[in-house]
Amino acid sequence: MGYVLAIANHKGGVGKTTSAINLGTLFALTGRKTLILDLDLQGNATSGLGVRKEDKPGLASILLDNAPLADVACPCYCDDLFVLPLGRRSSAIEEEIRTQPLLMERLETILDQIAAAWDYVILDCPPAFGILPNTAIRQAQYTCIPVQCEFFSIEGLTAMLKRLQELQASGARSPRTGVVLTMYTATDEHSSQVRAEVERHFSSLLLKSIIPRDPILSQSAGLGIPAVIQAPESLGVRAYLELAWEILNHERQE
Amino acid sequence: MGYVLAIANHKGGVGKTTSAINLGTLFALTGRKTLILDLDLQGNATSGLGVRKEDKPGLASILLDNAPLADVACPCYCDDLFVLPLGRRSSAIEEEIRTQPLLMERLETILDQIAAAWDYVILDCPPAFGILPNTAIRQAQYTCIPVQCEFFSIEGLTAMLKRLQELQASGARSPRTGVVLTMYTATDEHSSQVRAEVERHFSSLLLKSIIPRDPILSQSAGLGIPAVIQAPESLGVRAYLELAWEILNHERQE
Ligand SMILES: Nc1ncnc2c1ncn2[C@@H]1O[C@H](COP(=O)(O)OP(=O)(O)OP(=O)(O)O)[C@@H](O)[C@H]1O
Ligand SMILES: Nc1ncnc2c1ncn2[C@@H]1O[C@H](COP(=O)(O)OP(=O)(O)OP(=O)(O)O)[C@@H](O)[C@H]1O
Ligand SMILES: [Mg+2]
Ligand SMILES: [Mg+2]
Numbered sequence: 001m002g003y004v005l006a007i008a009n010h011k012g013g014v015g016k017t018t019s020a021i022n023l024g025t026l027f028a029l030t031g032r033k034t035l036i037l038d039l040d041l042q043g044n045a046t047s048g049l050g051v052r053k054e055d056k057p058g059l060a061s062i063l064l065d066n067a068p069l070a071d072v073a074c075p076c077y078c079d080d081l082f083v084l085p086l087g088r089r090s091s092a093i094e095e096e097i098r099t100q101p102l103l104m105e106r107l108e109t110i111l112d113q114i115a116a117a118w119d120y121v122i123l124d125c126p127p128a129f130g131i132l133p134n135t136a137i138r139q140a141q142y143t144c145i146p147v148q149c150e151f152f153s154i155e156g157l158t159a160m161l162k163r164l165q166e167l168q169a170s171g172a173r174s175p176r177t178g179v180v181l182t183m184y185t186a187t188d189e190h191s192s193q194v195r196a197e198v199e200r201h202f203s204s205l206l207l208k209s210i211i212p213r214d215p216i217l218s219q220s221a222g223l224g225i226p227a228v229i230q231a232p233e234s235l236g237v238r239a240y241l242e243l244a245w246e247i248l249n250h251e252r253q254e
Numbered sequence: 255m256g257y258v259l260a261i262a263n264h265k266g267g268v269g270k271t272t273s274a275i276n277l278g279t280l281f282a283l284t285g286r287k288t289l290i291l292d293l294d295l296q297g298n299a300t301s302g303l304g305v306r307k308e309d310k311p312g313l314a315s316i317l318l319d320n321a322p323l324a325d326v327a328c329p330c331y332c333d334d335l336f337v338l339p340l341g342r343r344s345s346a347i348e349e350e351i352r353t354q355p356l357l358m359e360r361l362e363t364i365l366d367q368i369a370a371a372w373d374y375v376i377l378d379c380p381p382a383f384g385i386l387p388n389t390a391i392r393q394a395q396y397t398c399i400p401v402q403c404e405f406f407s408i409e410g411l412t413a414m415l416k417r418l419q420e421l422q423a424s425g426a427r428s429p430r431t432g433v434v435l436t437m438y439t440a441t442d443e444h445s446s447q448v449r450a451e452v453e454r455h456f457s458s459l460l461l462k463s464i465i466p467r468d469p470i471l472s473q474s475a476g477l478g479i480p481a482v483i484q485a486p487e488s489l490g491v492r493a494y495l496e497l498a499w500e501i502l503n504h505e506r507q508e
Contacts, residue, residue, distance in 0.1 A: 010296070012267040013266040013268060014267060042406075047409055048406070127264075127381040127382060128384070148267070151472065152301075155297070155301055188469060190476055215442060221405045222447065
């Protein structure tokens with residue numbers, strides 16, 4: 001059974017997709033067969049991994065048109081890394097699930113099949129709650145919450161954690177949650193104040209790794225190449241390397 | 255009848271709330287009675303204007319508990335500026351509207367009453383489509399789409415504009431749309447490339463004003479004071495001043 005890691009936060013632009021792409025690539029480079037599931041309509045994880053998503057089948061095609069999983073997962077930069085886009089008819093998926101209750105069961109079965117077929121599954125969630133991200137979070141063993149070092153990002157965090165706990169309580173396993181600070185600028189007073197605030201109020205969940213603001217991370221998004229491959233020596237990638245080991249160590253302790 | 259301006263983009267973290275707060279404050283400083291409607295569960299617009307939102311009534315209380323509008327709009331930094339939080343029971347609001355069809359009509363009536371009671375109404379939308387932002391966008395005369403100068407932000411823009419046109423087509427008026435570049439760093443190559451890309455593909459919608467990346471804008475969020483009031487000479491505020499005039503001029507041409 002694979003290890004399912006959800007990356008979620010309904011605050012927008014905090015580094016969810018950037019974390020999914022770089023953690024996924026790092027897991028794959030250690031020889032673990034890894035799938036990144038792009039649950040966001042915009043498909044940033046798909047394009048950030050260099051896969052053109054125009055009209056490619058994806059999760060929506062598996063769920064609504066019975067497409068086989070093996071046909072739709074797209075290989076990317078290294079042998080063990082794949083991405084599953086949301087695919088055609090993705091804008092209709094939530095409405096279809098709401099109107100056809102049987103689809104909900106089918107979605108859960110598909111997510112279980114996906115977890116069984118890969119060593120690691122990383123869920124890149126959109127910046128909102130909804131049927132799709134909620135179902136995915138319920139199936140995850142670990143939920144990682146990126147928090148940008150900006151005031152607006154910490155504001156909704158307590159309410160977000162509470163809703164996350166409610167979602168996880170209705171899931172099968174006893175999941176773990178970790179908060180990771182992103183886009184940290186040590187020389188910026190505001191950034192340091194937000195870090196201190198998160199350390200004070202969320203210390204039990206806060207991971208040790210801190211992702212710095214690093215322009216290389218956004219440039220690599222534009223190239224469609226994970227920063228881990230494009231600029232392995234960069235500060236941003238080194239921080240993601242630390243984060244990957246921290247999460248893998250959590251898993252080993254279970 | 256007031257002028258309703260929606261600020262929307264389902265890409266997260268592009269500067270929607272920051273634009274709503276600073277444009278709203280600028281409109282109010284010119285003597286126009288202005289309301290900022292916070293449609294995001296996180297309530298960043300409410301706290302960014304210095305209003306503590308714990309359990310304060312808001313739009314949800316007007317819609318679900320018949321609270322009077324005049325009682326729930328909160329005054330802020332200057333005489334003509336008010337903010338309307340989403341309020342208590344806000345996490346249930348979408349579900350309640352979905353299950354009680356009459357509420358939809360009531361929401362549209364309330365939005366009309368709000369437009370009639372203020373000179374300017376600015377809608378700060380969450381980073382996702384949904385019943386609430388969709389209804390608000392349908393009522394708006396103008397929709398402003400902030401686009402961060404980063405690759406991931408331009409990726410979903412074409413699809414977002416298409417869905418916006420579908421929403422507007424079912425609304426009453428012939429609305430206008432404007433795209434504004436945000437968090438632009440002239441010395442950053444990636445930022446300039448994204449700007450050139452937007453100028454090439456979206457020139458008919460692109461506004462002339464460009465909002466630079468300015469740490470003062472995020473610091474003021476942490477203080478709960480609009481940057482327009484806290485640092486009126488800053489680069490960020492000067493750019494918002496240009497944007498405010500550009501939008502007001504659009505309105506005058508109608
Ligand atoms: N550590 C970093 N340093 C610099 N830029 C970053 C960093 N992490 C992410 N970015 C950039 O910031 C923007 C937001 O990041 P990203 O899109 O990964 O966030 P998200 O939470 O997935 O957004 P959304 O809520 O829209 O899904 C992107 O343009 C990305 O390239
Ligand atoms: N021009 C700017 N320069 C520097 N920082 C900015 C600028 N505009 C916004 N910010 C900061 O960037 C972050 C994202 O901005 P903001 O929260 O306004 O975006 P949003 O689109 O409303 O996000 P969401 O999608 O979560 O609603 C905030 O922490 C804000 O303080
Ligand atoms: Mg994302
Ligand atoms: Mg916002």
